[in-house]
Amino acid sequence: MLRFASLSSGSKGNCLAVEADGSRLLLDCGLSVRETERRLARLELMPTDIDAMVVTHEHDDHVGGVFAFAAQHRVPVWLTHGTYQAMRADAKHLEQVDVHIVQPEVAFSVGALLVTPFTVPHDAREPVQYVITDGAAKLGVLTDLGTPTTHVEMHLTGCDALVLEANHDLDLLWASAYPRWLKERVSGPFGHLNNEQAASLLSGLVHARLKHVIGAHLSQQNNQPELVRAAFSQALGCKPEEVVLATQDAGFDWRSAS
Numbered sequence: 001m002l003r004f005a006s007l008s009s010g011s012k013g014n015c016l017a018v019e020a021d022g023s024r025l026l027l028d029c030g031l032s033v034r035e036t037e038r039r040l041a042r043l044e045l046m047p048t049d050i051d052a053m054v055v056t057h058e059h060d061d062h063v064g065g066v067f068a069f070a071a072q073h074r075v076p077v078w079l080t081h082g083t084y085q086a087m088r089a090d091a092k093h094l095e096q097v098d099v100h101i102v103q104p105e106v107a108f109s110v111g112a113l114l115v116t117p118f119t120v121p122h123d124a125r126e127p128v129q130y131v132i133t134d135g136a137a138k139l140g141v142l143t144d145l146g147t148p149t150t151h152v153e154m155h156l157t158g159c160d161a162l163v164l165e166a167n168h169d170l171d172l173l174w175a176s177a178y179p180r181w182l183k184e185r186v187s188g189p190f191g192h193l194n195n196e197q198a199a200s201l202l203s204g205l206v207h208a209r210l211k212h213v214i215g216a217h218l219s220q221q222n223n224q225p226e227l228v229r230a231a232f233s234q235a236l237g238c239k240p241e242e243v244v245l246a247t248q249d250a251g252f253d254w255r256s257a258s
Contacts, residue, residue, distance in 0.1 A: 023111025082126020
């Protein structure tokens with residue numbers, strides 16, 4: 001059985017746990033080692049239960065704790081060459097970590113989990129997002145990209161579960177205290193998905209197999225849960241209160257993709 005849970009989701013740190021048949025990985029880790037350990041315990045996991053850490057890109061809210069956790073608990077790390085190059089200058093624990101370079105579109109295995117990285121438009125060195133399967137169920141993760149593309153849609157087609165970014169509401173973003181350059185960066189083609197973009201992408205992916213959709217990476221300054229729920233519920237044809245959102249403090253509890 002493939003299941004997944006979030007330790008945290010948002011601009012202050014992201015971390016997703018995925019497991020199947022005794023194999024477990026963490027997708028990104030933007031939390032401190034101690035906080036990651038605390039939140040793993042909340043999911044009834046120990047650091048020694050983690051078989052791999054898989055990285056999307058080098059932004060600190062996704063990788064701030066990766067190498068420190070990996071070095072302390074002897075967990076191998078998978079990431080693209082571009083992400084590795086971007087991280088290595090600030091990686092104090094790099095020499096203690098077993099690093100594996102992944103190629104976009106080339107699947108690799110972590111025990112019972114088959115992991116496929118796919119490229120996305122985001123302002124990082126070589127960013128990817130991932131589809132993970134145990135052979136029976138398929139989980140798609142898409143939390144950092146500026147523009148939905150046909151390539152992205154192709155990889156997410158056929159998912160049983162989807163963790164999907166809904167970062168901001170455009171009106172709230174442009175009315176915010178953010179400097180203009182940051183507003184342009186967030187809303188630009190290499191920034192983050194707004195609610196309408198996420199809902200539009202979701203509308204094109206809805207089919208009989210899709211059991212779980214989790215709204216993720218919500219901006220605490222430039223979004224509101226009710227706005228995400230309204231956008232997603234329209235795309236999914238469900239009630240707003242049925243839409244599940246990942247939060248910064250609590251993430252979300254275990255869900256089965258099977």
